[in-house]
Amino acid sequence: MARNRIETATDLAQSAARFYVKMLSQPMTALSGIMALNQEIARSLAGASELEADKGDKRFKDPVWASNPGYRVLMQTYLAWQRGIDNWVDALDVPARDKLRVKLVANLFTDALAPTNTLGGNPAAMKATLEQGGNNLIAGLQNFVEDMAGNNGLPSMVDKTKFRVGENIGTTAGKVVHTEPHLELIQYQPATPEVYKTPIFIVPPQINKFYIWDLAPGRSIVEFLLSQGHQVFIVSWRNPTAEQADWDMESYVEALDRASEVACEISGSDRLNLVGACSGGITAALTIALWGARGIKRAESFSVLVAILDVAGNKDTSMGLFANLETLELARLFSRSKGVMGGSDLERAFAWLRPNDLIWAYWVNNYLLGKDPQAFDILYWNADTTNLPAALHGDMMDLLEFGGLTGGNGPTIGGHKLELGQITCDTLVLGGESDHITPWDGTYLTTNGLGGTWQYVLSQSGHIQSLINPPGNPKARYYTNSANPGTPQEFLAGAEEHQGTWWLHWAEWLAGHGGEKVAAPKTLGSKAHQPGVDAPGTYVLMAA
Known part of the structure; x- marks a missing residue:
């Protein structure tokens, strides 16, 4: 790039x-x-x-x-x-x-x-100390020593012993149908007699493992999409080491391009409904823009979730703060020195964006109260970190530094200058009302640069909770505004509130882009792409 x-x-x-x-x-x-x-x-x-x-x-x-x-x-x-x-x-x-x-x-x-954060200044900790005769402090000291030695100096947020990927998390049935150095492509077993011909192709972030899309029954986006009659393919990125230090954004985009061809061949459809979240949304957007530059019409629709693609418009927001040249250069040099940007380093950086919720709350729980961290699947996934190749990390930092995919400063991939305007398919943009990583008003600015029709959906939750928002939550709500105003402030002023999860709204929108219904395939893969190991595959099990 x-x-x-x-x-x-x-x-x-x-x-x-x-x-x-x-x-x-x-x-x-x-x-x-x-x-x-x-x-x-x-x-x-x-x-x-x-x-x-x-x-x-x-x-x-x-x-x-x-x-x-x-x-x-x-x-x-x-x-x-x-x-x-x-x-x-x-x-x-x-x-x-x-x-x-x-x-x-x-x-x-x-x-x-x-x-x-102190014993004397925390009423709950003082009460626990008096009631337990100080045993909570002994347990807290043990937790502290363990975390300093085995959790990169941060308080543990989750009991990692309660989860096994492929056993009680990431368990939806499927097969790996394509493997290459960057990724495995998983096709899931259809759940309905008939399916939409145009499949869904999910691009997870490179900075996390893919199974956030398939946590557990009742909390799995993949399971939900299958229940709606969709064919679902998902990318599982390899966890790179120093040997893959030269993998840059262009190589990831080209790998996505090849994997999308496989999904089209297996499904018999020349179009895909692409879904991308966070950094996966950036990579998916670049891929669709590249198709637009090459005159390839492979994207039927694009769902871009909790991702900021217009950094130029975010310079005076908390997100724009991190597009700082000196900070980015130091981070880039650090990643080059090891060949990768370590997953634990990324985890630490995100934690310090919300220290009260992601550091000090666990400091109190683990050390002052002497309690063990809870067993929660999202927190386990968050702690199951992945590395970023130095070249990809540098390219992502460049996207921040140069303004993202708008303002004439988009990256060059495959000899083509890429911009949001090259994305001409229908697009649904999702933001999270309390998202601290990709603030929703920053995600809204993506709509101003798109080359096709779009709609914006605002969920009431944060960065991850916006995604994991299954039906049945009585507190769930989301907002839409059919006027498609130009600014986030105008969107909110005229927004219509809906009770329930945005998943149901999304499912209706995806159904309109699914094409005709066809008989569900009895077997996965194809003659050209034989099914391999069971989902969740092998790349997801690679340690950081």
């Missing part, structure tokens, strides 16, 4: 320099903040403060924080200090992206120093 290096004026060092210059030149801003903080602390000590934790802040849910005067003062003092730092940064006259960078670092600092 060819690129030409350009200079950027928004690197981290320059942001820090601008911030410190403004901080020193605006001392009254800091003084005003300190005075406001002292006043709020005085109100708290006098019992007159109205400061409360945010509705979604789980750290202060224990009723003791409200009923005990000492704990209430401690909470309000901490919140006043935390919000005072945010307000101080907001008040400085610096560019918005500089503020985002400073806030990121400041929040890591204030989150780490929350009283709830």
Whole structure:
């Protein structure tokens, strides 16, 4: 994927320099903040403060924080200090992206120093210590030693001993029908007497293993699609080592192109309904754009889920923050030094995006309360990490740096400059309302660059929960807006709320792109592509 290096004026060092210059030149801003903080602390000590934790802040849910005067003062003092730092940064006259960078670092600092992360500052931990005579702390110390030695220095989020891929997770019946260095292609056994002729072709992220699409009965997207009468193919990416350091984005796109030809040959259809999520959505989009550039009409539809393809429009969002040249260069050099970007490194990076939920909550559970982490399939999948080849990692970072697939800065693959406008099939774009990795308003911007008709669906959940959203959840809801407005704000203002999972809406949309119904194949594969090992295949079992 060819690129030409350009200079950027928004690197981290320059942001820090601008911030410190403004901080020193605006001392009254800091003084005003300190005075406001002292006043709020005085109100708290006098019992007159109205400061409360945010509705979604789980750290202060224990009723003791409200009923005990000492704990209430401690909470309000901490919140006043935390919000005072945010307000101080907001008040400085610096560019918005500089503020985002400073806030990121400041929040890591204030989150780490929350009283709830300490024994004395956590009512639940103090209660457990008194009731158990300190046995919780002994168990916590054991958990701490084990995590430092075997979990990359992070608190464990899941009991990994309760799951076995292919035994109680990733169990839908199917066969590997195509294998090459980059991937295995799995075809699943149809679940209905008749199936839509146009199959579904799923492209998972390269940074995770594919079985998030096939967790467990009742929670499997693959199972759901099969029940709706679809033929389903899915890619299982190989977990690369240093030997595959030179695998770049172009090689992954070409591998997808070959695998899609196999799916077409087996199904007897010249069209596919492509589905891609997160980085898999980026790779699928590049593949469809390449087909458009080559004049190949293989995509009947495209479902792009929780993926940001327009980075140029996201420069002032939390996602745009990570398109920082210096940070990306350091990460790229690190991956090149080992040949791969380690899965554990990626896991750590994502965890620090939401430290309260993904680090400190488990710090309290594992070490202060002395409890074992829970057995939850999504958390097991999240911990079952994969590596990224250095070349692919570099290309993904370039996509962030150069603006994604819009603004005339799309990558060149196979000699073709690729853009979102080359995707002319019908497209459904999904975002998650509380997604912290690909914020939904960032995913919405994808719609502005597409070359065909589109619709946007907003799920109420986060990055992964938006995907794993089976029928039956009474809290599930999603939003649509048939007017297809140009901005996420306009979408939300005129959106229609629907109760239930977006899966059912998606199934209706996919049925409109499934083509005619034909008899379900009695056997998997074809003469040219004989079925091999059972799903979930062999690549998914490769350790990081």
